[in-house]
Amino acid sequence: MECLSPGSVDALAIASRDPAFDRATLDFLFPCRFEVRGDLAIHASTERLLALAPDLPGAALNDCFIVEAARPIGAFADLAALDRTSIVLHSRRDPGLRLRGAISLQPGGRALFLMAQAAGDDHQVAEVDPANLSPLDGAADLIAALRVQAAQTGDAETVVAALALARDEAVSRQEFFDAIVQMLPAVLMVKDARDGRYVLVNRAAEEMLGVRAEALLGRNVHELFPPEEALAFAAEDQAVIASGAMTVVEEETVTTVARGKRIFTTKKSATFGEEGAHYIVTVGEDVTERTETRAALQTALAAAEEAALSKSVFLANMSHEIRTPLNGIVAIADILNRESLEPRLKDMVGIISASGETLERLLSDILDQARIESGQITLETAPFHLGDMVRATAALGELKAREKGVALCIDLSPEVDVAVEGDMVRVRQILTNLVSNAVKFTEAGQVTITGYRSADASVRFEVRDTGEGFDEATRMRIFGRFQQADNTITRKFGGTGLGLAISRELASLMGGVLDCEGRPGQGACFWFELPLPQVDEIVTLLPGPTAVAPPQLRVLVADDHPTNRKVIELMLEGAAEVACVENGQEALDALATDSFDMVLMDMQMPVMDGLTAIRHQRAREASGQADGRMPIIMLTANALPEHVAASLAAGADRHLDKPITAASLFAALTDVFTAKAA
Template sequence: MPENLSVLIVDGCPVTRETLRSHLLGLHDLDVRIEEASSAVEALQLCARLTFDCALIEYHLPEDGGPRLLSQMRDGGHLPFAAILLTGSDEDQLSDESLECGAHEFLNKETALRCGVRAVVGRSRQRFILERDYRKSEADLRALFDCGVDATVIVDEHGEVRMANRSAQHLLSRDDSTLVGQPFLSLLTPQQETSFRTVLVAERPPAQYELDVVRSNGASVPVEMTVSKVRSPSGNVTTCILRDISERRQLQAERTQQRRFIERITDSVPVSLFVHDVSNYRILFGNGTVMGLLGYPHSPDQTVADQLIPLVCPDDQEKVRLHLAVSAAGVGTEVATAEFRARHRDGRQRWILSRKRVLRREEDGLGVLILGMAEDITERKKREEQLQTLSLVARESTSAIIITDAAENILYVNPSFERTTGFLLAEALGRKPGSFLQGPLTDPSNVRMMREAVASRTPIRMEVLNYKKDGSTFWIEIFIGPVLDDHGACTHFVAVQNDISNRKRTEQKLAEARKEAEQAARAKGEFLATMSHEIRTPMNGIIGMTGLMLGTSLSSAQQEYVETIRLCGESLLGIINDILDFSKIDAGKMELEDFELSVRSLCEESLDLVSAQAGSKGLELVVDIADDCPERIMGDPGRLRQILLNLLSNAVKFTDRGEVCLRVEVNPGAQLAFAIADTGIGIPVALQSKLFTAFSQADGSTTRKYGGTGLGLAISQRLAQLMKGEISFSSAPDAGSTFCLEIPFRPAAQNRVTRQVRKKTLQGKNVLLIVGNSSSRAALGRLLRRSGAQVHDLAIPEEGPLHFSQSGPQDVIVLDQNILDRNRAGVDGLALLRQIRCSPALIATPVVLLHRHTDPDIAESFPSIGAIRRLAKPIHAELLLRAVERAADVLPEQGAPSHKSASGQRRFSGAPRILVAEDNSVNQRVARLLLENMGCLVDVVGNGLEAVAAVKQAPYDAVLMDCQMPELDGYSATGHIRAQESTTRLPVIALTAHAMDGERERCLEAGMDEYLSKPVDAGDLYTLLKALIRPR
């Protein structure tokens, strides 16, 4: 049967095409189908529709030429098995170009016709079939190569990749084009490139490697590589089979991590865990042994029995031997347990708990591997002993004890709980305490606090109302605390409660008594306030009127009568003030202020207040402040002055002759001590114990002779105690008394200097000090020496003349006029003064004369005394030093001081208009006269309504407003006045007979500007008006 053959003839010449057709049709053994094309375009169109076995193509085809057509046919997939290029010449260059374009033959047309087209076509076809079979075989081999599961790379002798199957391409994430021809070493990590280089050149390289190859994205992949050398005609090649071991590496990492995790767990537990074989006790795994717990290393050469038994307490050795034998035999499935005592390496006895169990057995059932655990339970044993002791205590305790688990379910109650509540242990077990011990009357806030404390594991102590089994209530004081294990986790709660019902009933009675006492105190306070108002109102009239009368012309008898009335009124006012102070202290409402004050000024001003009384008795008043005393301190100056004034007044009151000396010094512990010493009548020992008792005097005769309420010392002691201080005293009958106020002090913040510092202004000056009283002479001498003066003390002998010539020249003489006034044996005062001036050294020396207010002017009886400066006693340190400095020409003289008017009254220039709102007619007259004497125009109204109306009608400069008035009181009237003001604020001064605590604040809150308590002092009133009235 003839073979079918399809041929395409492509030639621009019709003759040539016909010639070739004729030759082909003459082949009798072939059934030839022939198609013709005169151009490349026609040929490509035919190839697109038909398939050809052979193509005869003119090399010099018009337009693109034969080689170009072959390239297009090959690119389009239409290249036949035999492609023959025909040409009219025999150029070798054309032959090479034809073969490069995909032609199977390149023949001269004449040669082709001469040799026969059949032979040419047959030869080309056979060649094509061989090439096709080779390519098919190669494709089959490649397909087989690519089917390999393992990645395979073939490397030539130059180290370049010749082939790589699909698994290799997938593993390396590269295609064939990026792998073939690449150096194999470029596929490895830089660390492995050098070591693997020797493998490629080795004759017999190791069979397997584990290394990392690099993908196209730079990621490394762990592989196991099998290497083999193969000889081929083209040279030696190396076959590298790569197996991805990422999962194996991951599994190994996970196993390593698991092992480390288990090791960390075993290392963290407070017990020894280990696995050993039965035969020789070889430790296969673990974190320690029994020997390690006892401080000894485990020796592999010895059995645990040989090491452990000698350390075990003799009473427990047999128990340990049996335990080791049972565990070594590996019989049974139960855990072998033993507790025993052993001696630690440090010499102490420890309790050890050992547990062992079979992990693996042989076929015969005998154990092969043993899991062992050893734990030091010494502390647990101690706790068990403590719990036994506590259990005994709980049973015998009178307090009710409840033990719950961490969920607050009751595990135990002691007998005392049963007796107290009526609930038996069986009835309480498993219940929550709050479910049956609290009820409707229990304070919900207490229950909430207990729940919050339990939830936060915080101990709590509180009082709560509970219920008994019979429904009755009782008060308990309960403590609830958590019990924590070694890791801080709560395991139990313990509650201890005591019945405090009796105490609560007592507290209720005390609260009721306290309430009654407070009501009584309020009633007493209201009574005192009322009495203060009712007494001070007429006292204002008495003292005010007597003060006005003393400013008029009176006979000596009238002067004495009025002065007596005034003194009696002031005495009664002092008694009222004492009672009010005592009431405030007794009620706990006395509040101390904290201001900066001068210690010396406080002492000197306090002495000034008693100087008149002391001068009338001829007493010497002395203040002596130690050098190390602070100059300024923080404290309540008013209350300190009150204490000192009370002590000084008592000293002057009970001293008929001699002196009263106030000394100040610093005692250990930053205590400032004020000591008031007198030369008075003293206090009998039998009566000293009740000296600080309120409303008491030393005895009845004292009260009758000296007067007083007996409140002064009691108030002073209470004030001292409020200052965290104390008043103490020492006394003997007819030997005087010394009262000492001792208080803690703080130096003033602005002046932390703890010593009095003054410039040495009298440095080099000689001062002759002639003072009869030794205490005064010593105090004044120290004062002058601190300023740098050379002081010459001259004591006055009881008899005989004075020899002033012995003193030498002096710059200043400080002379106590008291020396000149007294009668001395042998020398009278004037003679003494003449003797001073007759001394050549002292004839022109200036004199600073110390005198009382009541002493006569010495210049009238002895005009030749010369230069003299008078200084009133009691002596103020600063005034004395200035007087001496001026006398010694250290300080320049000052101009003459200004004096008040002859009447001693202060007057306004401009007649300010004042409204007085006062319902008491006497007080109206007192206020009118006081204000008119100050030069004021005065209008008076009788209640608050009239005051509000008057302010609307006239422009007043100030209002004196009584607080307690009918119809409308002063507080409300002030509010109305403030409400109707536009811009200018009218000064309102409160006048009240109330002197109780808080009255001033109440007045200021009502809108008043200042506050004066009755009886009103004229000087205080003038000062307030001067400060508040705006100049016109």
């Protein structure tokens, strides 16, 4: 930077020769902005400081004027101290031109020089380069026009008045701009692209950092932030300048004085001129709370998923452990029912059978509800005959209805006595539950199952009874979990109160709705609608003469529980020769050394589980180490849908849940042999 000797300009002598200069007042001031770099070095050896103004891209201020101030200026802070201190600018091109005014420090580190102009004896405006004026002031064009006007009229007062008006408008615009900047809720910080020093910060930035603007302006990131953060910010600045595009950092750590480490989402962009980048604008949003909340939610979600997994594992284990002894109860009761027993013993066996069936139903309800709550219920879509399903469901309910002297009627319109597509198991579960409830709560009269297509082509089923009915208050709560019409129902009929809640959830999962209506003493009607599109009639292939089980089977049973092995032996007594092993490895060894027609495989066993054993057997068959495909039925207490899927994926021909009855076992045997014969 050029240094001027103290004698370069005699400011006092110039002022004394031109009394017009002394008559200029701040009322005639026009705003002219110039910036001061933080590394400004101004040399002076006398009380009056004469030095060059800082370089400005595209401006000639440093070539035109000399700053005269009342005290030395060595840095930005020195300039800030000159707030409202009169200074004089001397023109180097025209010694007769002097500009007098005051320095005003503006928000963002901008120095505003308010000046009055005084030229030579004719008081006309001398050479003033419009480039010295900030574009924000919008006055460059006005200066050129005023220069022409002053030259033509010589009317200094007209020029001064116009300058004053332009000054007021420019200041008003600037105040409006500053107000907007300060009111922004987002952090706004502007740096000089040349040296990275802040020239503008808004109130949000002050509050975020916990530092006043005066302490931020003129400083760079290395003076304000920890080294690691400062280096990262500086690298981002250079990347913005190099790319010319806005960059976004979603999560960036910023150390603040007031609030410690905070997390910000920042957006940066640069402004450019002919000489390159001018400013780097940073807009930031404090997302600390949002990030912490998201992290907390993720932690909670992970904990919930872990809890759900633990719950699922617990339910699966509970199901297995309960079904295993339940299999002994139900199966033995079923075997006893086939014996010739005296009436008293037959009644006892009937109680055992009914109790076992009730326990199995309660277990299934609890598992279904848990799976609905955890979102693990899956729907299977396949074609089935809707009318046949309804008649089969009614046949099961008819036995209980006949015992009570209640008639069970079916009224199906032709448009529902057809093949449809949907989840037959879940549709049947809903209908079975409604029919069972209707029969349970009807002491006399009848229960009617009605089916037809509604106006929107959905299938609608209504189950009407002539039972006790209920009031509106009961209807509002009857679908709640563990809810029944009143406590006496539980004492009288038993049940968990889950059946209707599960049925409504299943209807909703299938895109339908389930509701009810009733009046005390006048019976009730429970109905549901489901979108079950009609499909082509299902073709049932009748089994040929070979599609029957051979009269004497050799069956291998692999189960680690002695009760289960004994149950199967008793059920197949007289119909098959049974050999038993206790784990999957023993089953593979037996299949390798002996001949069998069928394998009944448990899933959970020591040494080797059933799934692994089936995979090994299928691998043997694929490699030619075994003759033909061995029919294998997975007979297990693992009854959840994922267990069924795992069995079939491993290569089982059928998955049969415990507890079993002789009827369900022989039906499975027949299905497998029918498929093999086909």
